[in-house]
Amino acid sequence: xxxxxxxxxxxxxxxxxxxxxxxxxxxxxxxxxxxxxxxxxxxxxxxxxxxxxxxxxxxxxxxxxxxxxxxxxxxxxxxxxxxxxxxxxxxxxxxxxxxxxxxxxxxxxxxxxxxxxxxxxxxxxxxxxxxxxxxxxxxxxxxxxxxxxxxxxxxxxxxxxxxxxxxx
Numbered sequence: 001x002x003x004x005x006x007x008x009x010x011x012x013x014x015x016x017x018x019x020x021x022x023x024x025x026x027x028x029x030x031x032x033x034x035x036x037x038x039x040x041x042x043x044x045x046x047x048x049x050x051x052x053x054x055x056x057x058x059x060x061x062x063x064x065x066x067x068x069x070x071x072x073x074x075x076x077x078x079x080x081x082x083x084x085x086x087x088x089x090x091x092x093x094x095x096x097x098x099x100x101x102x103x104x105x106x107x108x109x110x111x112x113x114x115x116x117x118x119x120x121x122x123x124x125x126x127x128x129x130x131x132x133x134x135x136x137x138x139x140x141x142x143x144x145x146x147x148x149x150x151x152x153x154x155x156x157x158x159x160x161x162x163x164x165x166x167x168x
Protein backbone atom coordinates (compact mmCIF):
# COMPACT_ATOMS: atom_id res chain seq x y z
CA UNK A 1 0.00 0.00 0.00
CA UNK A 2 1.13 3.57 -0.45
CA UNK A 3 2.53 5.58 2.44
CA UNK A 4 -0.19 7.92 3.72
CA UNK A 5 1.86 9.28 6.62
CA UNK A 6 2.06 13.05 6.70
CA UNK A 7 5.25 13.04 8.78
CA UNK A 8 7.57 12.53 5.81
CA UNK A 9 5.97 15.19 3.65
CA UNK A 10 8.06 16.19 0.66
CA UNK A 11 7.10 17.64 -2.68
CA UNK A 12 9.97 16.12 -4.62
CA UNK A 13 9.64 13.49 -7.29
CA UNK A 14 10.03 10.04 -5.87
CA UNK A 15 10.92 6.93 -7.80
CA UNK A 16 7.89 4.81 -8.67
CA UNK A 17 8.55 1.24 -7.63
CA UNK A 18 6.90 -1.54 -9.62
CA UNK A 19 6.69 -3.68 -6.49
CA UNK A 20 4.42 -1.27 -4.58
CA UNK A 21 0.76 -0.32 -4.88
CA UNK A 22 -0.32 3.26 -5.55
CA UNK A 23 -3.69 5.00 -5.95
CA UNK A 24 -4.74 5.31 -9.59
CA UNK A 25 -4.07 8.81 -10.95
CA UNK A 26 -6.85 8.58 -13.55
CA UNK A 27 -9.91 7.17 -11.75
CA UNK A 28 -8.91 7.93 -8.11
CA UNK A 29 -10.83 4.88 -6.91
CA UNK A 30 -8.63 1.92 -7.80
CA UNK A 31 -5.15 0.81 -6.87
CA UNK A 32 -2.22 0.47 -9.22
CA UNK A 33 -0.79 -2.97 -8.59
CA UNK A 34 2.12 -4.78 -10.24
CA UNK A 35 1.08 -6.89 -13.23
CA UNK A 36 2.85 -10.23 -13.13
CA UNK A 37 6.53 -10.21 -14.03
CA UNK A 38 6.27 -7.10 -16.19
CA UNK A 39 7.10 -3.49 -15.39
CA UNK A 40 3.44 -2.49 -15.80
CA UNK A 41 1.10 -1.30 -13.09
CA UNK A 42 -2.60 -2.09 -13.66
CA UNK A 43 -5.50 -0.30 -12.02
CA UNK A 44 -7.96 -2.54 -10.21
CA UNK A 45 -10.89 -0.25 -11.03
CA UNK A 46 -10.52 1.32 -14.50
CA UNK A 47 -8.31 -1.46 -15.92
CA UNK A 48 -5.72 0.97 -17.31
CA UNK A 49 -2.08 -0.05 -17.61
CA UNK A 50 0.76 2.31 -16.73
CA UNK A 51 4.53 2.05 -16.92
CA UNK A 52 7.16 4.10 -15.10
CA UNK A 53 9.62 5.83 -17.44
CA UNK A 54 12.62 8.16 -17.09
CA UNK A 55 14.21 6.20 -14.30
CA UNK A 56 10.91 5.54 -12.57
CA UNK A 57 10.08 9.23 -12.18
CA UNK A 58 7.14 9.54 -14.64
CA UNK A 59 4.07 7.36 -14.97
CA UNK A 60 2.76 7.07 -18.53
CA UNK A 61 0.14 4.84 -20.18
CA UNK A 62 1.53 1.46 -21.18
CA UNK A 63 -0.74 1.00 -24.20
CA UNK A 64 -0.04 2.76 -27.47
CA UNK A 65 -2.91 5.18 -27.88
CA UNK A 66 -2.45 6.01 -31.57
CA UNK A 67 -3.38 9.64 -32.09
CA UNK A 68 -4.89 9.91 -28.58
CA UNK A 69 -3.09 12.08 -26.05
CA UNK A 70 -2.81 10.90 -22.45
CA UNK A 71 -1.59 12.73 -19.36
CA UNK A 72 1.58 11.71 -17.53
CA UNK A 73 2.07 11.94 -13.77
CA UNK A 74 4.78 12.07 -11.10
CA UNK A 75 4.56 10.83 -7.51
CA UNK A 76 5.60 12.83 -4.42
CA UNK A 77 4.99 10.06 -1.90
CA UNK A 78 1.50 11.28 -1.05
CA UNK A 79 -0.34 12.02 -4.29
CA UNK A 80 0.04 12.22 -8.07
CA UNK A 81 0.91 15.45 -9.87
CA UNK A 82 0.28 16.22 -13.54
CA UNK A 83 3.56 16.16 -15.48
CA UNK A 84 2.38 16.90 -19.00
CA UNK A 85 1.06 14.82 -21.86
CA UNK A 86 2.22 12.25 -24.36
CA UNK A 87 1.60 14.69 -27.24
CA UNK A 88 4.18 14.97 -29.98
CA UNK A 89 5.00 18.15 -31.87
CA UNK A 90 3.11 16.82 -34.87
CA UNK A 91 -0.01 16.22 -32.78
CA UNK A 92 0.16 19.69 -31.24
CA UNK A 93 0.49 21.25 -34.70
CA UNK A 94 -2.48 19.24 -35.99
CA UNK A 95 -4.60 20.34 -33.01
CA UNK A 96 -3.66 23.98 -33.57
CA UNK A 97 -4.69 23.69 -37.22
CA UNK A 98 -7.95 21.92 -36.29
CA UNK A 99 -8.72 24.86 -34.01
CA UNK A 100 -7.70 27.81 -36.17
CA UNK A 101 -8.83 26.71 -39.65
CA UNK A 102 -12.59 26.56 -38.88
CA UNK A 103 -12.43 29.99 -37.21
CA UNK A 104 -10.55 31.46 -40.18
CA UNK A 105 -13.08 29.88 -42.57
CA UNK A 106 -15.93 31.41 -40.56
CA UNK A 107 -14.29 34.83 -40.66
CA UNK A 108 -13.65 34.51 -44.41
CA UNK A 109 -17.32 33.60 -44.97
CA UNK A 110 -18.38 36.75 -43.12
CA UNK A 111 -15.87 38.89 -45.06
CA UNK A 112 -17.15 37.57 -48.40
CA UNK A 113 -20.72 38.25 -47.21
CA UNK A 114 -21.86 34.65 -47.77
CA UNK A 115 -24.41 34.95 -44.94
CA UNK A 116 -26.67 37.65 -46.37
CA UNK A 117 -29.84 36.33 -44.73
CA UNK A 118 -28.31 36.00 -41.26
CA UNK A 119 -30.12 37.37 -38.21
CA UNK A 120 -28.81 40.66 -36.87
CA UNK A 121 -27.77 39.10 -33.53
CA UNK A 122 -25.34 36.76 -35.32
CA UNK A 123 -22.14 38.75 -35.35
CA UNK A 124 -18.76 37.51 -36.67
CA UNK A 125 -17.38 37.48 -33.10
CA UNK A 126 -20.24 35.32 -31.80
CA UNK A 127 -19.98 32.94 -34.75
CA UNK A 128 -16.21 32.64 -34.23
CA UNK A 129 -16.71 31.91 -30.53
CA UNK A 130 -19.25 29.18 -31.25
CA UNK A 131 -17.11 27.65 -34.00
CA UNK A 132 -14.08 27.78 -31.65
CA UNK A 133 -15.98 26.00 -28.87
CA UNK A 134 -17.17 23.32 -31.30
CA UNK A 135 -13.60 22.91 -32.58
CA UNK A 136 -12.27 22.50 -29.03
CA UNK A 137 -14.92 19.85 -28.25
CA UNK A 138 -14.12 18.02 -31.49
CA UNK A 139 -10.40 18.06 -30.72
CA UNK A 140 -11.11 16.79 -27.21
CA UNK A 141 -13.20 13.86 -28.43
CA UNK A 142 -10.81 12.98 -31.24
CA UNK A 143 -7.47 13.41 -29.51
CA UNK A 144 -7.78 13.22 -25.73
CA UNK A 145 -7.80 9.95 -23.77
CA UNK A 146 -11.00 10.58 -21.83
CA UNK A 147 -12.46 8.56 -18.96
CA UNK A 148 -16.20 8.51 -19.64
CA UNK A 149 -16.42 4.72 -19.40
CA UNK A 150 -14.61 4.39 -16.07
CA UNK A 151 -16.46 7.36 -14.55
CA UNK A 152 -19.78 5.87 -15.70
CA UNK A 153 -18.88 2.53 -14.04
CA UNK A 154 -17.95 4.31 -10.80
CA UNK A 155 -21.22 6.26 -10.84
CA UNK A 156 -23.17 3.02 -11.34
CA UNK A 157 -21.36 1.42 -8.41
CA UNK A 158 -22.05 4.39 -6.14
CA UNK A 159 -25.74 4.58 -7.03
CA UNK A 160 -26.12 0.82 -6.59
CA UNK A 161 -24.58 1.03 -3.13
CA UNK A 162 -26.58 4.07 -2.09
CA UNK A 163 -29.91 2.52 -3.17
CA UNK A 164 -29.64 -0.16 -0.51
CA UNK A 165 -29.67 1.37 2.98
CA UNK A 166 -27.55 -0.38 5.57
CA UNK A 167 -29.42 -2.31 8.20
CA UNK A 168 -28.18 -2.51 11.76
